Amino acid sequence: MSRSHKANHYGTLVERKAGERYDLELDRCSWHDAKRPDGTPVEIKAAMYRHADGQPGTFKLYSKYHKKLRSKNGWYIFGVYRVRGRGIEVLDWEMRHSSRLPKLSRHGGGSHRDTYQMKLWIDTIFNFEDR
Template sequence: MVNANRSQNAARYGALAEKVARERYGLEVDHSSWTDARDDEGRPWDVKACMMTRTAPRFRLWKEQHTRLVRASGGYVFVAYRPVGRGIRVLETRTVRASSLRLRFYGAGSHQKGEQVKVTPKRIFE
């Protein structure tokens, strides 16, 4: 069996976190270009997953997506997890309306998604 690379693992863990978020909060899949799910009222939600084994774990949010979520009265589902084998163990989850977050975005170098902000799990879960 070939070991998955870091990017493949991140994609798998992210998909598992999305599944947990949908089940826990009653969301439906909606993989448009800027969101992951919708609630029963049609509001968009983006799932942000963070691996808690890293030295400095962060959730990465993008300005353009955040602006769209605010305009659509949407929000984020934050999922903190640890990898376990090929799966994850969810440590914490929380929904947050995008409009309630006060963020200062900054340049992301040449990244195609534009300006970003990295948010610590402590800020989300405390």
């Protein structure tokens, strides 16, 4: 399985766990992953705590979808995980209104999904001591 397929697989596992934890209805449309019981959209972002090379993970956001989430008064859920066997262990969660993110800037990778990609390092959301 390629690295991108693994990331997608682990991200899906984080989405399922977030749905259970936060009582969300998973509703994977193009710009959000779930809805709260009141119908508010939620985008779920997953990042691996440390990659095999020791580098910390990043959350990838897309400008077009972020703007739409903001216009709908939506939320983000950030989950940091580590791989455990064929599954994952979520180390920490943060639910944050889309208006309360650190300053976002374009990632040098260019456009993706017809929009610009932005990256947030996990330490911009979480304060981890080395675990």
